[in-house]
Amino acid sequence: MTLSNVVRGPFQACLLGYSLDACWQGQGLMHDALEATLAWAFGELGLHRVMANYLPYNDRSARLLERLGFEREGYARAYLQIAGQWQDHVLTAKVRAPD
Numbered sequence: 001m002t003l004s005n006v007v008r009g010p011f012q013a014c015l016l017g018y019s020l021d022a023c024w025q026g027q028g029l030m031h032d033a034l035e036a037t038l039a040w041a042f043g044e045l046g047l048h049r050v051m052a053n054y055l056p057y058n059d060r061s062a063r064l065l066e067r068l069g070f071e072r073e074g075y076a077r078a079y080l081q082i083a084g085q086w087q088d089h090v091l092t093a094k095v096r097a098p099d
């Protein structure tokens, strides 16, 4: 997994990316890894918002993010160029729980 585009100042946000080899999927491993990553991001790193975006047909990613408490915030047309095509993405984010 990666935390990228970290922006400090009044935003305190980053983008989350993740990928797991096919033979390790379906066992809850990425869920557990991301739970630990989010605790680190909201704890030690002091971030306020973690954003994660996925292709509309990526059901596994949608389920994973929902279980982690990410909320859908929007839908971006032609958001990323993947395999030579500009493809729409669902935009989600998780905000740090109030202290």
Ligand SMILES: CC(C)(COP(=O)(O)OP(=O)(O)OC[C@H]1O[C@@H](n2cnc3c(N)ncnc32)[C@H](O)[C@@H]1OP(=O)(O)O)[C@@H](O)C(=O)NCCC(=O)NCCS
Pocket: 018, 019, 020, 021, 024, 025, 026, 027, 028, 029, 030, 031, 032, 053, 054, 055, 058, 060, 061, 063, 064
């Ligand atoms: C997105 C991706 C990381 C999801 O992987 P995953 O293994 O399904 O994610 P989780 O760790 O949440 O595992 C959940 C699955 O494990 C199963 N599972 C088995 N034992 C489990 C346990 N003890 N705890 C939780 N889940 C368990 C769940 O039932 C679920 O399976 P299901 O979706 O078939 O119902 C993976 O599909 C992937 O790497 N895809 C390619 C790259 C990609 O799309 N990246 C995201 C770009 S936005």
